Amino acid sequence: xxxxxxxxxxxxxxxPNAGKPCKIWFKIVGDVRIGVPLITLHGGPGAAHExxxxxxxxxxxxxxxxxxxxxVGCGKSTRLPEKNGDGDFWTFELFMHELDTLVDHLxxxxxxxxxxxxxxxxxxxxxxxxxxxxxxxKLVLADAPSSIPLMLKGEQxxxxxxxxxxxxxxxxxxxNGDFDSEKYKNACVVFYQRHLxxxxxxxxxxxxxxxxxxxxxxxxxxxxxxxxxFASGSLKNWEGHSxxxxxxxxxxxxxxxxxxxxxxAVAPWFxxxxxxxxxxxxxxxxxxxxxxxxxxxxxxGDFLEGDHALN
Numbered sequence: 001x002x003x004x005x006x007x008x009x010x011x012x013x014x015x016p017n018a019g020k021p022c023k024i025w026f027k028i029v030g031d032v033r034i035g036v037p038l039i040t041l042h043g044g045p046g047a048a049h050e051x052x053x054x055x056x057x058x059x060x061x062x063x064x065x066x067x068x069x070x071x072v073g074c075g076k077s078t079r080l081p082e083k084n085g086d087g088d089f090w091t092f093e094l095f096m097h098e099l100d101t102l103v104d105h106l107x108x109x110x111x112x113x114x115x116x117x118x119x120x121x122x123x124x125x126x127x128x129x130x131x132x133x134x135x136x137x138k139l140v141l142a143d144a145p146s147s148i149p150l151m152l153k154g155e156q157x158x159x160x161x162x163x164x165x166x167x168x169x170x171x172x173x174x175x176n177g178d179f180d181s182e183k184y185k186n187a188c189v190v191f192y193q194r195h196l197x198x199x200x201x202x203x204x205x206x207x208x209x210x211x212x213x214x215x216x217x218x219x220x221x222x223x224x225x226x227x228x229x230f231a232s233g234s235l236k237n238w239e240g241h242s243x244x245x246x247x248x249x250x251x252x253x254x255x256x257x258x259x260x261x262x263x264x265a266v267a268p269w270f271x272x273x274x275x276x277x278x279x280x281x282x283x284x285x286x287x288x289x290x291x292x293x294x295x296x297x298x299x300x301g302d303f304l305e306g307d308h309a310l311n
Contacts (some may be wrong), residue, residue: 005031013101015072017089018080024098025076028106029056030065036112036137037065038304039102042209043119043143045090045235046219048075051209052118054289057297062305067106067113072098073219074212084218087234096128109135114304116140119261119286120224123240126269130246138304139251143286145265147239148231154262155229158195166190170229179226188227195260196228197287206290228260241268250275252303256284256291277303 008027015022027049030037040052049068058064070077073090083089103113112135117125122144129139145151159170166187173184197206213220225232251273255266257280270278279299284291 005029010077011101011105013072013098015094015097018078019082020078020080022072022078022080024069024072024078024102026067026069026102028065028067030059030063032065032067032106032108033111035063035065036114036304037067037106037108038114038116039067039069039099041099041115041117041121041125042068042071043117043121044074044213044220045071045095045120045223046074046213046217047120047209048212049209050075051206051287052289053205054293054297055116055300057293058301058304061297062301064301064304067102069102071095071219074216079216079218081216081218083222085222087222090219090223090234092124092127095124096131099124099128100133103133103135111135112137114138114140116142116300117144118142118289119144123235123238126240126244126247129249129251130240130243132246132248136249139247139249140254140300140303141251141269142254142300143256143259143261143288144253144269145261146241146244146268147265148235148237149239150265150268151261152229152231154264155195155260157262158260159191159229162190162194174230179230184227188229191229191260195258195285197290198258198283198285199287199290203290206287239268241272244269244272245274247273248275250303251277252300253278254281254288254296254299256281256286256288258285259288260286 010023013022042052048070059066115125122141169187223233223235281288281292288296
């Protein structure tokens, strides 16, 4: 049985125009000096690391060192509520600089590292990998859209399959901009229970991680919008597949049959990344690492530890 070693800390990160010193909180499970660590990128944007904690399974089963961190603006890292609505501040460049700061602080350039991004974290991971960062060995894009317009198109089909009364509320609230009412939140829950996480009840770590979106909605509301299927922020027209052909490392794509990130939003990654594999979990939505945890970790673990080249 593997003895689990954990450590955590704060790293200063220089963020121009932040108006104050910023720090990144991180947690390491395992020994960062051994093997090729896996860095996890949480979603949101603006959720935090807690809902990624099931990936500790990869340490237990594969002795893989796992690195969690909270992106600036959420969790235990520096919060910047004064930057609410500032789309020029919350950019991919900011979060890639933050990731580079973490990699360099832990000395992983020569040793190498793997990267797993979930949802928004996968969007970030795809853009980052296309820059060909030194040290990146393998990439996992989990439940990650290659295009927000394509994601929204797929979500609309899922909304169309909801009960009529729920659809009526969603359409009415979207027309009126009524995003904070209880009826809108209740309608969102119906969608989320089908396409965000189908586990009942939702796991505590998931509730904690996503709870940051309500506790401090600065990043989520600025970059995304008021709900998972209404994008009004700076990401609303984003697409990342145009640079995906620059991703030079082996890449695993994973999503769920009932995922809010439907196949049409994943497919461009598959068609444009040169060395890629795509697997889908039959009984999962957006949180397959909770819904089909064992199978999910088997796919990811086999990919990260395998030495069979992808064509």
